[in-house]
Amino acid sequence: MNRLACGHANPELAKLADSVRREHGRDFAIRIGLHSGDVTVGKIGDDLRMDYTAGHAVGLAQRMEQRAAAKAIFLSEATAKAVEGYFSLEGLGEATVKGASEPVRAFSLRGRSSGGHAWRSARRSGCRASLGVGRRWMGSKPRSPGPTQPAKTARMKSALPLTRLAPVLVLVGLAACSDTDLSGGSTDGPMPPVGVDQPVYDFANGCYAIEDASSGRGLASTGDGYAFADGHTAFVLKPSGLGRYLLFDEAKGYLVSDGSSLQRTDRLESDISLVDDTFESRAEWDLEEAEGPGRYRLRHRKSGGYLGQDGVTGASDSLDLALRTTTGCATFPEDDTYSEGDVVPPAFDDGSLYGIVDTHSHILANFGFGGGGIFHGAPFHPLGIEHALMSCEQFHGEGGRKDLFGAGFDAGGSFALDDFIGALVSGELPNFNHATDGWPTFSEWPSGPNSSTHQTQYYKWIERAYLGGLRLIVQHAVSNQIICDLLGNGDFQPIRYSCNDMVAVDRQLDEIRNMQDYIDAQEGGPGEGWFRIATSPTAARDIIAQGKLAVVLGIETSNLFDCALTPPGGGARCTETDVVQRLDEYYDRGVRVVFPVHKYDNAFSAGDGQKGVLELGNLLQTSHFNNFTTDCDDSIPTVFDRGAASFPGLIEARDDYLAPAPNDWSEFFVDPIAELSPILDRFFTPADPEIENHCQNAGMTALGEFLLEQMMDRGMVPEIDHLPRRAYERAFEILEENDYPAAGTHGIDNDGRLYELGGVSKTGFSTCRSDSQSSTVDNGFQDRIARIETAGGFPAIGFGFDLNGFAGAPRPRFGPDSRCNAAQSGPVEYPFTSYSDDVTFSQPRLGDRVLDFNTEGLVHIGLLPELIEDVRGDGVTDAEIEPLFKSAEAYLRMWEKAERRARGRGGM
Numbered sequence: 001m002n003r004l005a006c007g008h009a010n011p012e013l014a015k016l017a018d019s020v021r022r023e024h025g026r027d028f029a030i031r032i033g034l035h036s037g038d039v040t041v042g043k044i045g046d047d048l049r050m051d052y053t054a055g056h057a058v059g060l061a062q063r064m065e066q067r068a069a070a071k072a073i074f075l076s077e078a079t080a081k082a083v084e085g086y087f088s089l090e091g092l093g094e095a096t097v098k099g100a101s102e103p104v105r106a107f108s109l110r111g112r113s114s115g116g117h118a119w120r121s122a123r124r125s126g127c128r129a130s131l132g133v134g135r136r137w138m139g140s141k142p143r144s145p146g147p148t149q150p151a152k153t154a155r156m157k158s159a160l161p162l163t164r165l166a167p168v169l170v171l172v173g174l175a176a177c178s179d180t181d182l183s184g185g186s187t188d189g190p191m192p193p194v195g196v197d198q199p200v201y202d203f204a205n206g207c208y209a210i211e212d213a214s215s216g217r218g219l220a221s222t223g224d225g226y227a228f229a230d231g232h233t234a235f236v237l238k239p240s241g242l243g244r245y246l247l248f249d250e251a252k253g254y255l256v257s258d259g260s261s262l263q264r265t266d267r268l269e270s271d272i273s274l275v276d277d278t279f280e281s282r283a284e285w286d287l288e289e290a291e292g293p294g295r296y297r298l299r300h301r302k303s304g305g306y307l308g309q310d311g312v313t314g315a316s317d318s319l320d321l322a323l324r325t326t327t328g329c330a331t332f333p334e335d336d337t338y339s340e341g342d343v344v345p346p347a348f349d350d351g352s353l354y355g356i357v358d359t360h361s362h363i364l365a366n367f368g369f370g371g372g373g374i375f376h377g378a379p380f381h382p383l384g385i386e387h388a389l390m391s392c393e394q395f396h397g398e399g400g401r402k403d404l405f406g407a408g409f410d411a412g413g414s415f416a417l418d419d420f421i422g423a424l425v426s427g428e429l430p431n432f433n434h435a436t437d438g439w440p441t442f443s444e445w446p447s448g449p450n451s452s453t454h455q456t457q458y459y460k461w462i463e464r465a466y467l468g469g470l471r472l473i474v475q476h477a478v479s480n481q482i483i484c485d486l487l488g489n490g491d492f493q494p495i496r497y498s499c500n501d502m503v504a505v506d507r508q509l510d511e512i513r514n515m516q517d518y519i520d521a522q523e524g525g526p527g528e529g530w531f532r533i534a535t536s537p538t539a540a541r542d543i544i545a546q547g548k549l550a551v552v553l554g555i556e557t558s559n560l561f562d563c564a565l566t567p568p569g570g571g572a573r574c575t576e577t578d579v580v581q582r583l584d585e586y587y588d589r590g591v592r593v594v595f596p597v598h599k600y601d602n603a604f605s606a607g608d609g610q611k612g613v614l615e616l617g618n619l620l621q622t623s624h625f626n627n628f629t630t631d632c633d634d635s636i637p638t639v640f641d642r643g644a645a646s647f648p649g650l651i652e653a654r655d656d657y658l659a660p661a662p663n664d665w666s667e668f669f670v671d672p673i674a675e676l677s678p679i680l681d682r683f684f685t686p687a688d689p690e691i692e693n694h695c696q697n698a699g700m701t702a703l704g705e706f707l708l709e710q711m712m713d714r715g716m717v718p719e720i721d722h723l724p725r726r727a728y729e730r731a732f733e734i735l736e737e738n739d740y741p742a743a744g745t746h747g748i749d750n751d752g753r754l755y756e757l758g759g760v761s762k763t764g765f766s767t768c769r770s771d772s773q774s775s776t777v778d779n780g781f782q783d784r785i786a787r788i789e790t791a792g793g794f795p796a797i798g799f800g801f802d803l804n805g806f807a808g809a810p811r812p813r814f815g816p817d818s819r820c821n822a823a824q825s826g827p828v829e830y831p832f833t834s835y836s837d838d839v840t841f842s843q844p845r846l847g848d849r850v851l852d853f854n855t856e857g858l859v860h861i862g863l864l865p866e867l868i869e870d871v872r873g874d875g876v877t878d879a880e881i882e883p884l885f886k887s888a889e890a891y892l893r894m895w896e897k898a899e900r901r902a903r904g905r906g907g908m
Helices: 005-024 056-067 077-082 117-124 404-410 417-426 459-467 481-489 501-523 537-545 576-588 613-622 672-684 702-713 725-737 779-790 861-872 878-904
Strands: 032-034 073-076 087-095 104-112 207-212 218-221 226-229 235-241 244-249 254-257 262-265 284-289 296-300 306-308 311-313 321-325 356-361 470-478 531-533 549-556 591-594
Touching (some): 056 073, 077 104, 226 262, 235 284, 235 501, 296 321, 404 481, 459 501, 459 861, 470 501, 470 537, 470 878, 481 613, 501 531, 501 549, 537 549, 702 725, 779 878, 861 878
Antiparallel strands (some): 073 104, 087 104, 207 235, 207 321, 218 226, 235 244, 244 254, 244 284, 254 262, 284 296, 296 306
């Protein structure tokens, strides 16, 4: 191999950039990353015969390119050794890169070697370059035929058709060569320094010295602060947002300021730790471009001042800075995906997109319920994982004894009413509830199967699920004002803002975009992240085709659009004008999926009819007694509107659902015991053992029907599984009259009628294996697929985990938490490869804790690859599980039909 070709190509690319700038007014710059090593080889497709690149060698070359500055060439150690004597190189130290198990040494190409002879000889010989090739089989064990892989674009974000189990040929094309010298002029002198014209986003997670560009003096620690001196401190530039950084020094301290002096601290406060929604950190700095190549300024976000010679100052006295790559940085605290390989987005032979859908998710539940700690843990935080997943003791109390809602919900109905009332009086539970420590020890949480009030969807965990095949997720903004009022306004747990449901919805719609920006920042700038919000099926298709995760926005809350059954303060109920205005408002904010009702009665419909403690919530929400009847039509499917009432003494059925409320419990949250004392005996009315089923005595209101019609006019997706029986029946009549699809993401498909409309539901796999027959865990899954095919639908179906939605998660097959009766065998073993064989997974950790899917189950969303591997380990073939990996396609087809029907109605 002639290892000098890219060195010659660089100035020609610079000339091309100059030409485009002059002729078309467009600026761009070239950067190059080089690595030498074996790569995958093979023929791609019987008829296409296209070239394809894959494997660790190509991936490491990509990482070198991603780390390189504009107009610069970065080399791996292997390539640096190969060109030794020909070029002058600057060592950049070691760095941890994705896909490499050990730190990687990198070098920057600075110019030609002073030796000269070898350089000139190589130039005379002409330039042809290739990489050495090797081969591997795609997959570690035989699998049945799976999807093919479509065409790859720049930076490995898509792929050419690739059949698994076939060897793959790699030909790396390099630019034509020239006799132009690398320095762009003189044959002597160095290449431009790292940082020339480098976008402010490109410094993400790198190790840098910060220098006064005029004097060359570096920013160095003085112990309790920083000053410019002859030496320098090595800083990790950890993005806290787009173009915004934390400066984390080599001794694990932060550069902060009071708006005047430069200070150093080992510990940061946050909006979470202070329970203060107005909080601004002293540690965040905007990196801004300054005049001149490779010159930057640092703006202190909290004060608005700039880094100057003696501290933070006004813009006129700010320093122009140079950021030099250096070594010696500390490791910023963060979780990992515990995987190797890059996503290579495949496609199926029938043209279907590859990917799993999670139809029902609540990533940002921490911003519901008043945004305090009722639900604890964030999916991201600008200040990092130490703040996103800090200890919950401040909110849930010592031993978790203030986590009243979690204790009641996780007890699964065994939580005694006496204990609950006692906790309301004392402010805490009588006994230890759960270990509260978070990062990095995590003694007990997260635990998807066992803990409802702790985060299970941190962004790195979502990323691991994405690497395992998740390509579409429906993020529902969620809250519950009654829970928030009871625990927050009752001073059991702190809250940060209003308990109003729509305040929480608004906040989550803002924060999901902040989360997208945060992930973009970690990946190198706007649009670079793998997490993308989609507001149309066309946009979602494009995102998934790029090998990224599409995120659809929805709402699932009780007081939708503030349309309460009993408006607070005696106000007027919502009108059709209000509904139109609010639908337009939230459509403009990107919402495309809506539950008309959730849990409690509202102006659109009676609540979903779930029993237990939620009966008490509905009482407080509406100031009505519960409107249950035993006149229930069992032919109408339901998840929630069934079973005997837990508090039959609180039932007073009424003929007029919209009748004025007979009670006024507005002061309940001031003194709950006093407010309930007149009816306290009703709580203990014994149940009639002859009555096994109560259901809602009312259904959808006229305003609810109007809401559904208006959603159809906009091509929005109605979520219908929280409708009680009578409302569900009416909603289905309207949908069928209009041939309009809907989503049933709690699993109801109305005996296949939902699929006849083009709608989607959700499914899962059995946790426990048979001890006498293989390939049984997918029996229910296959039954669903058969029902879809019978109904004429697209035969694919995905998950609806409802994580962070108080819904639990798949349990383990082994250990004390297993509920399997039959003997279990074949635990998940590491390493294993993803269904599409593009990513290899190792056993995950969470800080100091080693996670074990076999004995803990789906601890968080990041163990989705293990769940799939466990299913495959039962003998379920790839062909049998293929409909799961077409489920994103199924959801998009449903959404596309909704938009077509809207246009047919004259909407959109």
